[in-house]
Amino acid sequence: MTKFEAFKNKEKFLQDNSQFFPGISNPKLKPILTEKINLSADDFKVLADKGTATDEEYQDAIKKGLDRFADIYIDLDTEDRQRICLYYEELMDIVALESSGGHLNNFMYGFAPTKILIIKGKH
Structure with a gap:
C-alpha cells in the first residue's frame, strides 16, 4: 500500500492529545472534511506518479485542495483549521x-507572512 493510500485509510479528525486537538x-462535518482531505491526497498522488512534479505544482495542489473548504470554512473553528x-x-x-x-498560512490566518509589507514612517 502506498503512503497516500495509508493516509487516506486512516481515520481523521479524532481527538489527538499529542497535537492538542480536542476532536x-x-x-457532522467529519465525513465532509475527510472527503476533502482525501481528495487532496489523490491530487498529490497524481503528481507524485507523474515523477516530474515541481514544488510549484504541489503548492498549486494545496491551494486547490484548501479552496475545497470554502463552502464550509465559516463552520470550522480554529482547532479544525489547524x-x-x-x-x-x-x-x-x-x-x-x-x-x-x-497557502497554509493563508487558509489558517487569512494572509501569507511573505506577503506582509512593513511600512516605516519618516523620521
Missing part, C-alpha cells in the same frame, strides 16, 4: 515538500 468541533493544515503537512512530508507557498 472535530461539529461531528488540524486540516497538519494533514496537509503530512502530505507535504510524503513528497518532501518544504513549503506550502504560503
Whole structure:
C-alpha cells in the first residue's frame, strides 16, 4: 500500500492529545472534511506518479485542495483549521515538500507572512 493510500485509510479528525486537538468541533462535518482531505491526497498522488512534479505544482495542489473548504470554512473553528493544515503537512512530508507557498498560512490566518509589507514612517 502506498503512503497516500495509508493516509487516506486512516481515520481523521479524532481527538489527538499529542497535537492538542480536542476532536472535530461539529461531528457532522467529519465525513465532509475527510472527503476533502482525501481528495487532496489523490491530487498529490497524481503528481507524485507523474515523477516530474515541481514544488510549484504541489503548492498549486494545496491551494486547490484548501479552496475545497470554502463552502464550509465559516463552520470550522480554529482547532479544525489547524488540524486540516497538519494533514496537509503530512502530505507535504510524503513528497518532501518544504513549503506550502504560503497557502497554509493563508487558509489558517487569512494572509501569507511573505506577503506582509512593513511600512516605516519618516523620521
